[in-house]
Amino acid sequence: MMSALPIPNLPLSNGTAIPQLGAGVFLVEPGEAEGVVATALEVGYRHIDTASVYGNEAEVGRAVARSGIARDELFITTKLWNSDQTRAADAFAESLDRLALDRVDLYLIHWPQPMFGEALGAWKSLIEIAESGRASAIGVSNFEIADLQQLMDETGVVPAVNQIELHPLHQRRELVEFCTQHGIAIEAWGPLAQGKSDLFERPELLEIAQKHGKSPAQVVLRWHVQQDRIVFPKTVRRERMIENAELFDFALDADELAAIDAYEAGTNFGPDPRTFDAR
Ligand SMILES: NC(=O)C1=CN([C@@H]2O[C@H](COP(=O)(O)OP(=O)(O)OC[C@H]3O[C@@H](n4cnc5c(N)ncnc54)[C@H](OP(=O)(O)O)[C@@H]3O)[C@@H](O)[C@H]2O)C=CC1
Ligand SMILES: O=C(O)C(=O)[C@@H](O)[C@H](O)C(=O)CO
Numbered sequence: 001m002m003s004a005l006p007i008p009n010l011p012l013s014n015g016t017a018i019p020q021l022g023a024g025v026f027l028v029e030p031g032e033a034e035g036v037v038a039t040a041l042e043v044g045y046r047h048i049d050t051a052s053v054y055g056n057e058a059e060v061g062r063a064v065a066r067s068g069i070a071r072d073e074l075f076i077t078t079k080l081w082n083s084d085q086t087r088a089a090d091a092f093a094e095s096l097d098r099l100a101l102d103r104v105d106l107y108l109i110h111w112p113q114p115m116f117g118e119a120l121g122a123w124k125s126l127i128e129i130a131e132s133g134r135a136s137a138i139g140v141s142n143f144e145i146a147d148l149q150q151l152m153d154e155t156g157v158v159p160a161v162n163q164i165e166l167h168p169l170h171q172r173r174e175l176v177e178f179c180t181q182h183g184i185a186i187e188a189w190g191p192l193a194q195g196k197s198d199l200f201e202r203p204e205l206l207e208i209a210q211k212h213g214k215s216p217a218q219v220v221l222r223w224h225v226q227q228d229r230i231v232f233p234k235t236v237r238r239e240r241m242i243e244n245a246e247l248f249d250f251a252l253d254a255d256e257l258a259a260i261d262a263y264e265a266g267t268n269f270g271p272d273p274r275t276f277d278a279r
Helices: 033-043 057-067 083-097 119-131 144-154 173-181 203-212 215-225 238-245 254-261
Strands: 009-011 015-019 048-049 075-080 106-109 138-141 160-165 185-189
Touching: 009 238, 033 238, 057 083, 075 083, 083 106, 106 119, 106 160, 106 173, 119 138, 119 144, 119 238, 138 144, 138 185, 144 173, 173 185, 185 215, 203 215, 203 254, 215 238, 215 254
Parallel strands: 048 075, 075 106, 106 138, 138 160, 160 185
Antiparallel strands: 009 015
């Protein structure tokens, strides 16, 4: 087994810490996820981001068990699906069963679904789960400022993270600023714009990449980590897992960061969290 990659940990507001880089497994085909996670662990990843709705928690659990890596060297995140917000305790127990774990490192409410008004009740359940020690940290995903404010006002418990769509074309500056002010760490999902844009062909990005001897994807990921964001790019390819982890041996200067900041276009590739009502 190879040793872990030199990936920094970031502190979370509840006193725990999270590896700044992980591997995400959304849209990894059923039957493929166990091998993908096994490869990620083999090349040195220690942080895996899954969700009950991805349908691959059991495969993640098998890869973790097979790896022989000590549990306290791993960071496993899963998420409460929308239709389970009124039965969060049971849904969490089912996730633990599928993962074959007795605790996760981070448990998230996947979407706020403000049209149903169930997220606050779910958050209260997550607080109890955290108090039981079966989730080392709890947080949310796709929450807007009003959604976050409601949870904090009603319970006094601040989510450790908010996992949101965030990439150079969609930077969510007001939301990021709010989270930063409240000590909520930002996890950027779709950090590479899901591979759905022309980002990697843009001349400014290509020039920066060439200057550092890096790929455009590495420069975009470095832009995230230099702003203290947590990222878990998804790839099924071993060589890209390695490429995506080689981020901590170079730095972008202020002009380079600004050139990527300038790509902001308000372009989201995922659903709008204010209206996403899938159950
Ligand atoms: N909370 C939420 O609502 C959501 C959370 N997520 C989480 O975030 C993770 C990452 O986001 P995701 O939506 O997958 O999008 P990403 O931005 O990580 O993009 C993934 C795409 O980029 C490609 N890719 C990966 N690395 C490279 C590279 N170095 N160069 C070129 N292309 C590359 C992948 O292809 P290939 O596999 O062929 O290499 C895939 O097509 C998910 O896996 C999931 O864990 C994602 C969506 C929503
Ligand atoms: O990947 C996730 O974590 C998501 O929640 C979304 O991609 C969502 O489930 C979806 O599939 C939107 O079409």
